[in-house]
Amino acid sequence: MAKNDLQGTLELLILKTLAQNTSLHGYGIVLHIERVSGELLRVEEGSLYPALHRMEQNQWVRSQWALTETNRRAKFYSLTAVGRKQLAITERAWEQTVKGVQAVLHFA
């Protein structure tokens, strides 16, 4: 049984986002998720940063201070090799969860 929860979902979204973009700051991650999901998903911004920092402690992501296009200093996150592996694990777990939930929903 795949372990999953809301937090896990947010981590998955962050990991996937960083996998698709080489390096993004927190606000960029929020924008990316909202844009790609067609505004269906809204990231709770208050939870984003604790999650990012936790992931950094786990060494899934690394961070670096850099300038944005508008010349503002921001902390940019990018995926590490460990993070890439974690993404694969989390993705598989997510698929299991979706399958499981769907099976329950379609039970007749």
Add this chain to the structure above:
Amino acid sequence: MNLPRRIAALFRRSSVDREIADELQAHLAMRTEDNIAAGMPPDAAARDARLRFGNPTATRERVEHVDIATGLDSFWRDIRYAIRGYCNAPLFAIVAIITLALGIGANTAIFQLLNEVRLRSLPIQHPEELVDIRIIGGNQGIGVSNSYYSSLTKPVWQEIERSHEPLAGVFAWSAEFQNMQTGANVNDVRAVRSINVSSQFFSTLGLEPIAGRLLDPEDMAAACAGSSAVVSYTWWQSQMGGRAISGAESVVLDRISYRIVGVTPPRFFGLAVGENFDFITPLCIPQNVGREYFDVGVMGRLAPGWNIDRATHWFTAASKGIFEAALPQGYNATVTEQFRNFKLGAYLANSGVSLLRRNYDSSLWILLGITGLVLLIACANLANLMLARASARQREIALRMALGATRTRLLRQLLLESGLLALFGAFLGIALAQVFSRLLIRVLASTDENLALNVHTDWRVLLFTSGIAVLTCTVFGTLPAFRAAKADPIHALKTGDAHAAGHRERYSMQRLMVVLQVAVSMVLLVTALLFVRSFRNLMTVDPGMRENGITVGGFLYPTSTITPEHFEEFKHQLVDEVRSVPGVSNAAIVTMAPLSGGSWGHLINIGSREGNSHFTWVSPTYFATMGIPIVSGRGFNDNDTANSPRVAIVNRAFVDRYFPGENPLGKTIRTQAEPRYPATLFEIVGVIPNTLYSDIHEKRSETMAFVPARQFPSEADGRGTQLVIASSLPSAIISEEIKRNIRAKHPEVRMYFFDVHERVLKSLLKERLLAILSGFFGALAAILVMVGLYGVVSYLVTRRRNELGIRIALGSTRSRIVSLVMGEAGRMLLVGTLIGTAISLAVTRSAGSLLFGLKTWDPATIAFAITALAAVAFSASFLPAFRAARLDPVDALRRD
């Protein structure tokens, strides 16, 4: 919060905190910008950003929490918190750190010395392959041994050099003092240390010159005629100013000239730890080498594939051939057979050889034990301090637990706090140790001019220091920390009682600490007393003869033209001349000066019985000079000459051993033949009482025989003599006076002098050091115990204030209160001394060999130690008890 403090708080915040704030701020700003770009008015844009983001402070704290809970940052935070805590209670921190630094410093200093004399390897390549070749069990007093390091004769060395299968390289060496000529007169000399080495010395040790070259085979071939010498780095720097080695400079050592051709590496101090050298010269083996002189050491490097056991086996097997070929002539059959049966063995020599090690090894271990125990007592005091501190912080800890801190987290914090103290203590301790160990070496060197020891702080020392730092930290930190972290927060907060954490339990732990301290300090006091009393015994030993105001003078005249048949005449002339120097009350020839470390003996036959005795040749005035009475028979006089019958004066021990219950006068003794000492028949003409012979430590009286100097075997006679000189003037002054007088008459005579009493004091250095240091540490332990006991008894009185108040209110007398409190201290003392006595008895047993005139089980010593501790306990508990008795019951009852 006012503005300045706010700003200060901003700066104090760690960079990590600021980074988080910046990151979140950037997020909000970017959202606001985007909102404005999308057409919102600035106010609305900022509000929208805030709404989406949620409470920024809460978010920041959540992020911080993530970082703190898992990151290194929290460690740093704990450290800062701990330091803040110590800054609030600086006295506690200072006392703790100084206590630890002194304790750790003393331990490290002793360990540094121990490391230097015992553990460090020689600074050569692969020291672990170096072996020392010696006779298994020593040479049993056969022949003449001239130094602790020289265990083989030159002929034996020549045999080993010829064939040494287990060794890839092998060399002979002998270290000795030589006289370096500094002026034209024979007395213009300076004693230098030289090592005489055989050809493979440098290649076997793997030494490379730092300047010039080392000795080559050509130098070795010319060894006896004077060839080349290599100087030590120290000599090169201090005496030659480190200038280039040209090969033109030369030095005259014992009348042989050497060209200085090179310098050894700076770290190389020779093979004897604790002794440096100045010159290395080729070893001279003359054609007519003395075959009974044990005057070289032999070392080698194990060949690949050989180990110590196999090498020993090989040498043992080869011994028969080696000693057969190196037999000395002139001994009787028994001794010759004994020599023939010697067996050689190989011994590890990776850390060189050392007289210093032999002399001080056990003392240093004992000192290390003593300093370790002192540290333990100090730790117990610190633990009590920590406990008191923890109970004062009970509310803080309870509050933190109530706010969600886990026990592990608190434990970490508390351990970190004690760890921090230990760390500071250790750093300071290492610094102090450098001072302590150098101070100790200076004390040792002040009476032993041979001593040259450098201390290093190598990995062993650092490992040792960190080891004891961790250990002390565990001892004084862990228990209080566990105790504090076990607190029940609700109880602590509800009652507001600062002692909520099971006070009975902690209270008994404090008692346990005091009992431990008493026991350990008892051990230290007993040890100190034993050493002090042993030293006192040695200082007050009656040698049975004059010891003060006796100077030994050596007179050497190797270049004089006197012929051997006039040797005795010249010696007696010298005695007369010395006696006529103003200030000299008496003087006599003596072949072996008393109490000076040397010894000379012969095997003897009394009738059919075989035995041995010390032999000393003296001129007639000897017994008068030394203040030794003739108890029966006669002394020597000028009629005892080479042509008269051989006579001897023996001491009481000799009579007791060989003529028990008989009149020894007129009896004869015969010495057995030895090279240059033919068998001789002596008639006993006098008896003297027992005196000490060579060493103040002698526990039983040696058998001694004295023979007239004029009857000294002419074969053994040489161009030199030794005198004992009695004078009421200080040795240094009378020596100069004699030197001036004799030099005027005989410019070719070289002289040296030493004071017998000074020599004796030097030989007591180890005992003095042990007595002083153990006494010092014993006193320190007593003081620490006093402080610890005072703290605990005061604490006890505070704890029981309520109860004591009630007792007083109910009519208990002051004296009963005093006895109540002091009884508490008395019980701790009793248990502590009982345990301490048991441990002392077990521990001091190992120090038995270092004690003089005392048994390790010495009731007086133990009684004295107990009395001292009782005095300590009394003075520590009297003040608190007195305070308890003066308690105002109303006040005491109202307060709680």
